[in-house]
Amino acid sequence: MINNRINKLISKFNKYDIDGYIIPKNDEFFSEYSANDRLKTISNFSGSAGYSIILKKKNYLFVDGRYTIQAKKEAGKTFQIIDSNKIINCNFFKNLSIGYDPKFFTSIQIKKFFYKHNKVKRIDSNLIDQIYRRKVKLNKPFFSLNNKVVGEDYKTKIKKIRKYLNKNRSDYLFITAPENVAWLLNIRGHDNPNSPIPNCQLIINNKNGFYLITYKNKASRLIVEKKLKSNQIIEPENFNEFISNLKGKKIIIDRNTCSIFFENLIKKRFKILKKEDPIYLLKSLKNKIEIKNMLKSHILDGVALTKFIHWIKNINKKKITEYEAQNKLENFRKKNKEYLYPSFNTIAGTGGNGAIVHYRATKINTKKINKKDIFLCDSGGQYKYGTTDVTRTICFSTPKKNIKNIFTRVLKGHIAVVKSNLNKCSSGNLIDIRARKFLKEINLDYQHGTGHGVGFFLNVHEGPQSISKLNKIKLLEGMILSNEPGYYKKNKFGIRIENLIYIKKSKNKLYFENLTLAPIDKDLINFDLLTNDEKTYLWKYNLDIYAKLHKYLNPSEKRWLATFIQ
Numbered sequence: 001m002i003n004n005r006i007n008k009l010i011s012k013f014n015k016y017d018i019d020g021y022i023i024p025k026n027d028e029f030f031s032e033y034s035a036n037d038r039l040k041t042i043s044n045f046s047g048s049a050g051y052s053i054i055l056k057k058k059n060y061l062f063v064d065g066r067y068t069i070q071a072k073k074e075a076g077k078t079f080q081i082i083d084s085n086k087i088i089n090c091n092f093f094k095n096l097s098i099g100y101d102p103k104f105f106t107s108i109q110i111k112k113f114f115y116k117h118n119k120v121k122r123i124d125s126n127l128i129d130q131i132y133r134r135k136v137k138l139n140k141p142f143f144s145l146n147n148k149v150v151g152e153d154y155k156t157k158i159k160k161i162r163k164y165l166n167k168n169r170s171d172y173l174f175i176t177a178p179e180n181v182a183w184l185l186n187i188r189g190h191d192n193p194n195s196p197i198p199n200c201q202l203i204i205n206n207k208n209g210f211y212l213i214t215y216k217n218k219a220s221r222l223i224v225e226k227k228l229k230s231n232q233i234i235e236p237e238n239f240n241e242f243i244s245n246l247k248g249k250k251i252i253i254d255r256n257t258c259s260i261f262f263e264n265l266i267k268k269r270f271k272i273l274k275k276e277d278p279i280y281l282l283k284s285l286k287n288k289i290e291i292k293n294m295l296k297s298h299i300l301d302g303v304a305l306t307k308f309i310h311w312i313k314n315i316n317k318k319k320i321t322e323y324e325a326q327n328k329l330e331n332f333r334k335k336n337k338e339y340l341y342p343s344f345n346t347i348a349g350t351g352g353n354g355a356i357v358h359y360r361a362t363k364i365n366t367k368k369i370n371k372k373d374i375f376l377c378d379s380g381g382q383y384k385y386g387t388t389d390v391t392r393t394i395c396f397s398t399p400k401k402n403i404k405n406i407f408t409r410v411l412k413g414h415i416a417v418v419k420s421n422l423n424k425c426s427s428g429n430l431i432d433i434r435a436r437k438f439l440k441e442i443n444l445d446y447q448h449g450t451g452h453g454v455g456f457f458l459n460v461h462e463g464p465q466s467i468s469k470l471n472k473i474k475l476l477e478g479m480i481l482s483n484e485p486g487y488y489k490k491n492k493f494g495i496r497i498e499n500l501i502y503i504k505k506s507k508n509k510l511y512f513e514n515l516t517l518a519p520i521d522k523d524l525i526n527f528d529l530l531t532n533d534e535k536t537y538l539w540k541y542n543l544d545i546y547a548k549l550h551k552y553l554n555p556s557e558k559r560w561l562a563t564f565i566q
Contacts, residue, residue, distance in 0.1 A: 002044050002078055008131040009042065009054055018099035018121050020055040022113070023128055028103040029178050030257045032461055033194045033344070038128040045075045047358050048344070048461075051087055052079065053098065062087040065447030066357040069490065073356070089116040099123045102260040110260065122260070140190035141221045142198040142214075145457075147186070149385050151289025154186045154227070157282070158204065164278045165206040171248030173277070174266065175202040176257040179458050180279035181212070187222065188457065194344050195459050196382065201262075203234075205248070213239055240265050280464050283455070285478040290456040291502060294480065294515055297386025298500070300339065302517030302545065303552045304332035304381075305390060309519060310557045312375070312394060319368045322348040322361035325377070333381050343380035343387050343460040350375045354393070354494030357448060357486075371396045374403060374524070376494045385457040389482055390516045391498035395524050406487050407495050407524040409438040413485040414497045415534050417450065417467065422503065422510035428471035428481075435467065435485040444487055451482040454500055477505040480515065517545045519564050539565060 009021060023042050027034040032048050039045060043052045043059075047067040053060045061079035063071045071081045082092070094117045100110065102122045114120050147153050161184065165173055175181050179195075181202045182188055189198025200214035212219055213234045222228045234242045243265055251270040253263060254277035266272060286294070308329045312320075320328075326348040333339045349359040350369040354376035361367070369375055375396070380389035393407065413435040425431050428451070435450040449468030452461045464473045467481055475481075479502065486496030499516035519542060527535065542564035550558050 002042070002075075005042055005131055006054060006059065006078065009127055010056055012127050012130065013056065013099075016099055016121065016123050016127075017097065018123070019096035020053055020093070021099045021123075021127055022105075023052045023054070024104050025050050026104060028259065028261075029191075029197075029199050030176070030259075031178065031192055031195075031197060031199075032459060033192050035191065035193060036134050038126070041128055041132050041134070043075045043079055045071050045079075046345075046360060047071065050084065053090075055093060055096070058093075060092060068447075069356045070358055088112050090114060091117045094118060097121050099127065101126045102264070105260055106256060106258060107260050107263055108255055124261075139217065141218050142187045142189045142200070143221055144225055144227060145186045145188060145385070148289070149293060150186050150456075151287040152186075154184060157184050157186075158210065160282060161204055161278065162206055165204075165252070168252060168273065168275070170206065170250045170252045170273055172203055172205050172246070172251040172270070174251055174253045174258060174262070175204065175277060175279065176254055176259070176262065177277060177279075179455065179462065180277055180283065182458060183279055183283040185212075185222075185227065187227075189218070194342055194382070195455075196340075196457060197459070203246075203251075211242070243269050246270075276464075280462075283458075284453055284462065284465055284480075285476055286456055286480060286502065287478065291478065294386045294456060294500075294502070297338070297381075297383040298388055298515045298517055299548055300336045300383060301333070301381055301388040301390070302549050304329065304336065304339075305392070305518035306545070306549055306553065306561060307557060308332050309392060309394060309521070310560050312369075313396065313521075313560075319370075321366040321368050322350055322353065322375075323363055323366035325369060325375070326361060326379070329377065329379055336383075338383045340382045340384065343382050343389060347376070347378035347391075349377075349494060351493060352491040355488040355490050355492060356494070357488065369396070374399060374407075374493050374495070376496055378496065378498065380460055382457065387455055387457055387460055388516070389454060389460050389498065389500055390518055391484055391486075391496045392518060392521065393495045393497065393524060394521050399524055401526075403493065403495075404524055404526045405529065406439075406444065407497075408526045408529045409442070409444070410485050410487055410495050410497055411520065411525060411538075412438040412530065412534060413450075414483055414499070415537050417483045417485070418499070418501055418512045418514060419533075419537065420512065422475055422512070426474055428465060428467040428473065428475065429469055431467050431475075432469050432471075435483075439485070439487060446486045446488060448484075448486070450485055451501075454480040454482060456480075475503055475510070477503050477510060479503045483512075514541065514544075517548055519545060519561060522564060 025039045050063040059079045062084040064084045097119045099121050178197045188196035191199040204210040216233050219233050252273045255274040326346040351373035353359050375394045378391035416434040432450045451467030453465045455462040465479050484498030488494045501512040504513045
């Protein structure tokens with residue numbers, strides 16, 4: 001099937017006079033999760049980031065370290081798998097003409113990828129859509145969130161943007177990331193599979209006007225709610241005419257999400273100022289109401305997770321599959337009426353599958369959970385209103401000594417992160433060092449970042465903050481991040497311990513607090529490797545879990561959870 005699609009794609013090359021074609025993971029809204037996954041369509045690769053380049057006689061798939069094993073399994077027969085960093089100044093082929101869809105790339109990306117060794121050719125009609133069109137129904141209208149849910153009126157947020165525009169002496173800001181429009185107008189939608197994203201863009205001026213670029217049927221409820229007037233809705237096909245008639249001279253676009261397609265239309269009329277959309281930072285600073293709702297969501301999620309861990313630890317006599325396990329966890333979540341859907345595809349891997357960082361079991365492709373293997377489960381939920389993401393590694397028999405020791409070193413790194421002094425370690429790159437310290441003492445490491453930013457009832461992955469080797473964004477009160485060090489031994493096992501944490505302020509001191517409430521498997525811990533401070537931290541964390549969750553548990557679950565604080 002994949003080879004057939006590739007051949008159909010290559011058959012288009014002569015018509016457009018190209019030697020190859022590049023397909024990104026993102027869609028035209030630069031979303032992480034898309035209802036129309038063109039990269040998967042052409043390569044079978046299901047990870048959340050990557051690019052494929054199809055040439056007449058060779059195919060390349062560029063992915064980062066999280067997906068190397070997965071990409072080889074899913075696409076290795078047809079594609080050469082390459083580290084995604086090597087797509088910059090791509091030199092695996094030279095002096096070729098590479099076709100691309102200008103709606104899916106920024107000018108920065110194309111320059112970085114091909115300008116040094118190859119040529120590029122803009123093709124306005126997407127070639128993947130020409131050979132295979134997914135049937136995607138995205139007709140549900142956007143909806144508004146109450147101020148009691150989000151904690152800040154959209155008019156107040158708009159004032160902040162106008163202040164930014166005036167400071168930068170710009171007439172307009174073009175907001176191309178749908179999640180940023182969602183934050184600004186306090187709206188959400190149904191356009192993505194794992195996030196309440198409203199696929200749209202917005203132009204706001206420095207005085208009193210703003211315009212939503214979407215279809216009128218999508219914005220119908222917003223008009224009824226009097227958040228927008230009909231003349232503030234710009235249908236996508238009318239964008240060029242709309243831009244041509246705007247007054248003013250300067251416009252700010254986001255260099256990371258404004259496509260070449262939009263940039264070319266805008267620069268005919270305006271002087272473009274390329275900056276980062278200020279909403280990324282504003283959105284990352286959760287207010288007290290958002291934190292309150294996230295805390296509530298994590299109690300609900302913690303109940304489901306705790307029930308699931310208790311259940312799976314106690315069914316050793318009945319062998320179940322990874323797929324059955326992830327469905328059971330989903331069912332525990334569904335028992336709460338506040339739960340909507342997963343915030344990403346659950347990663348449930350036993351034994352060697354746990355070493356595939358973003359593994360996904362399916363009904364057809366699944367493995368029975370062996371009692372002697374350790375089981376890694378990374379999952380999350382979208383709640384009304386909050387977003388969760390948590391990983392637990394679980395054993396079902398006495399683990400080997402080396403596995404316990406590695407797990408304990410991962411745990412020590414996990415604890416080191418949450419206990420960081422944020423007045424000294426004020427950026428993610430400094431905290432990342434703390435997370436890896438104990439693994440590096442025995443020459444071990446992991447290839448992914450230690451933590452990503454998390455949205456409020458939005459994307460489970462958001463910036464600009466993260467805990468990673470290169471991220472120097474200052475960590476500020478209200479930011480939410482994941483804390484997920486791990487270790488992966490190919491074809492053997494995977495270990496990861498992940499909590500969501502948020503930054504709290506007290507007496508001018510910043511510190512992390514846990515959002516996630518789920519026990520860490522004590523059967524995998526070598527307590528001799530923990531310091532007294534680490535043991536105390538773990539005891540307090542488990543006590544907090546018990547205090548907040550016990551009333552939602554049955555007697556058996558309650559007795560089991562109590563053993564974590566004895």
